[in-house]
Amino acid sequence: MKELKITVKDLNLYYGAKQALKNITINIPSKQVTAFIGPSGCGKSTFLRVLNRMNDLIDHVNLDGEVLIDGINIYDKSIDVVNLRKRVGMVFQKSNLFPKSIFENLVFGLRLNGIRDKNILMETAELTCKQAAIWDEVKDRLDEPALSLSGGQQQRLCIARALAIKPEIVLMDEPASALDPISTAKIEELIHHLKTKYTIVIVTHNMQQAARVSDYTAFFYMGELIEYDKTSKIFTNPTIKQTEDYVTGRFG
Amino acid sequence: MDIQKKQKDILGSLFINSIRVLFAILVIVLFLLIGKIVLEGIGMISFEFIFDEPKNNMTEGGIGPAIFGTIAVTIIMVAMAVPLGVFSAIYLSEYAKDSFFYRIIRTSINNLAGIPSIVFGLFGLGFFILFVGKNLDNVLETGLLFGQPALLWASSTLAVLVLPIVIVSTLEALTSVPKSHRDASYGMGASKWQTIKNVVLPQARPGILTGTILAVSRGVGETAPILFLGCAFFLPNLPIVDLCIGDYCIPMINPTEQFMYLAYHIFILATQSSNPTKTLPLQYGATLVLIGLTILLNITAIIFRYKFRKSLGRN
Numbered sequence: 136m137k138e139l140k141i142t143v144k145d146l147n148l149y150y151g152a153k154q155a156l157k158n159i160t161i162n163i164p165s166k167q168v169t170a171f172i173g174p175s176g177c178g179k180s181t182f183l184r185v186l187n188r189m190n191d192l193i194d195h196v197n198l199d200g201e202v203l204i205d206g207i208n209i210y211d212k213s214i215d216v217v218n219l220r221k222r223v224g225m226v227f228q229k230s231n232l233f234p235k236s237i238f239e240n241l242v243f244g245l246r247l248n249g250i251r252d253k254n255i256l257m258e259t260a261e262l263t264c265k266q267a268a269i270w271d272e273v274k275d276r277l278d279e280p281a282l283s284l285s286g287g288q289q290q291r292l293c294i295a296r297a298l299a300i301k302p303e304i305v306l307m308d309e310p311a312s313a314l315d316p317i318s319t320a321k322i323e324e325l326i327h328h329l330k331t332k333y334t335i336v337i338v339t340h341n342m343q344q345a346a347r348v349s350d351y352t353a354f355f356y357m358g359e360l361i362e363y364d365k366t367s368k369i370f371t372n373p374t375i376k377q378t379e380d381y382v383t384g385r386f387g
Numbered sequence: 388m389d390i391q392k393k394q395k396d397i398l399g400s401l402f403i404n405s406i407r408v409l410f411a412i413l414v415i416v417l418f419l420l421i422g423k424i425v426l427e428g429i430g431m432i433s434f435e436f437i438f439d440e441p442k443n444n445m446t447e448g449g450i451g452p453a454i455f456g457t458i459a460v461t462i463i464m465v466a467m468a469v470p471l472g473v474f475s476a477i478y479l480s481e482y483a484k485d486s487f488f489y490r491i492i493r494t495s496i497n498n499l500a501g502i503p504s505i506v507f508g509l510f511g512l513g514f515f516i517l518f519v520g521k522n523l524d525n526v527l528e529t530g531l532l533f534g535q536p537a538l539l540w541a542s543s544t545l546a547v548l549v550l551p552i553v554i555v556s557t558l559e560a561l562t563s564v565p566k567s568h569r570d571a572s573y574g575m576g577a578s579k580w581q582t583i584k585n586v587v588l589p590q591a592r593p594g595i596l597t598g599t600i601l602a603v604s605r606g607v608g609e610t611a612p613i614l615f616l617g618c619a620f621f622l623p624n625l626p627i628v629d630l631c632i633g634d635y636c637i638p639m640i641n642p643t644e645q646f647m648y649l650a651y652h653i654f655i656l657a658t659q660s661s662n663p664t665k666t667l668p669l670q671y672g673a674t675l676v677l678i679g680l681t682i683l684l685n686i687t688a689i690i691f692r693y694k695f696r697k698s699l700g701r702n
Contacts, residue, residue: 189570189574192569192570194484217576217577218576219576220574220575220576224574224575227567227570227574231565231567231568231570231571233568233571233586234590243572243575243585244576246585247575247576247577247585296571297574300576
């Protein structure tokens with residue numbers, strides 16, 4: 136395995152009295168794509184949200200264990216959540232662009248940091264749009280409402296928006312589940328390009344997608360991490376029976 | 388089967404037609420009411436009527452001071468009720484946890500909306516004038532300045548009266564902002580306040596304006612709460628004071644003065660006048676102006692709301 140980015144040790148997470156994640160231990164490599172697969176309700180999205188502390192926003196969530204990013208525990212008291220989320224960007228299942236112009240969506244994160252210089256904003260917007268392979272589609276209509284874009288374009292704009300704050304890690308929660316096959320293909324291609332610069336963790340329902348885009352795959356079931364290995368190994372020669380049953384479509 | 392189907396059809400058309408009839412009755416009543424006022428009042432409307440003071444024991448002249456007083460009271464009321472209401476709603480929807488205390492506040496707001504307006508008038512007299520005003524006078528040693536009925540206290544009381552309207556409509560607007568938009572903002576490292584300021588509030592603005600519209604309409608039409616709060620029978624002088632900085636003087640609303648109020652003026656013309664039949668045209672004219680003023684204020688707010696909605700990219 137290459138250089139490690141995220142290391143999780145013995146993580147347990149509870150929604151009130153209900154345990155949602157059990158003893159998760161995983162090492163996620165830098166500048167690779169890691170996919171989380173598993174049936175609905177297996178805890179893969181919850182775990183993804185652990186990595187940028189989005190679960191903090193939900194009441195009655197408790198967790199113990201360690202989550203290290205670059206060797207530093209992000210649940211340490213000294214950690215500023217706001218700074219953490221700037222380093223760990225997130226793309227959600229459904230496009231959640233703001234009802235503002237395309238440009239304002241792109242520079243939202245920069246404006247939060249107090250950047251007002253029109254040139255810097257413009258440069259970043261262009262750069263991130265090019266990274267997200269959407270620049271040609273939006274460059275002439277930056278002032279139009281973002282919600283006038285098509286579903287696939289909106290989701291790629293969401294990715295561009297997340298990249299604009301220059302994160303090190305990009306978390307993607309089923310980014311293509313609401314899209315048509317062509318838009319999905321574009322997103323997958325995009326993910327492939329992005330891993331040269333970013334560490335990507337993607338949750339997906341679609342096993343073919345996991346097989347196509349990821350370098351490592353983790354299989355979750357009932358809040359436990361059943362198996363984690365190179366994607367090629369998980370899909371061709373899994374060690375554990377449950378994983379084999381799931382990836383071959385025998386259950387789930 | 389066929390008979391059953393026929394029965395259902397008849398019931399259905401009966402239902403729809405009775406709704407149509409009820410709707411027609413509503414529209415007819417509204418048209419009769421407004422039509423009568425417009426027909427009788429339109430002849431009165433003139434430059435003098437709008438701007439002049441009442442003359443000759445209020446049987447002639449205009450309603451200028453009453454219009455001015457109404458607008459002045461409304462402006463100050465909005466300036467107090469909207470920020471207070473909006474911040475209360477932000478607190479309730481974004482910060483308060485669902486606790487016993489929170490539920491007491493919510494219940495209180497709903498109950499506040501149901502209190503008869505005359506009670507607010509007495510509350511205003513007791514709390515604002517006799518308690519706040521008197522104590523202000525004592526502390527600031529201003530003599531009798533605040534401790535008497537005045538525009539400020541009428542506006543404050545109306546602000547309390549319309550506060551639940553502003554809070555409830557703002558709350559609805561805030562809670563209708565999708566969670567996914569908040570997640571997006573938090574996901575980019577926004578703090579709670581940044582999320583509220585940049586994502587939640589801009590989307591809630593049309594809803595807040597709706598609350599303001601409703602509040603203004605309610606406040607302009609109220610008479611009972613301000614009966615004891617500085618609303619004058621006849622006061623030809625406008626409650627204005629010149630605010631001077633060096634040589635520059637700007638006329639400002641003087642909140643410590645008494646004032647005339649359109650809704651109250653209509654009541655006076657109709658019941659307290661020496662000759663109610665003689666003042667009848669004045670009553671129609673004043674009523675028409677009151678309705679017109681409310682509609683005008685509403686239209687202004689609706690235009691603003693339309694612009695905000697347009698800026699959000701959905702109409």
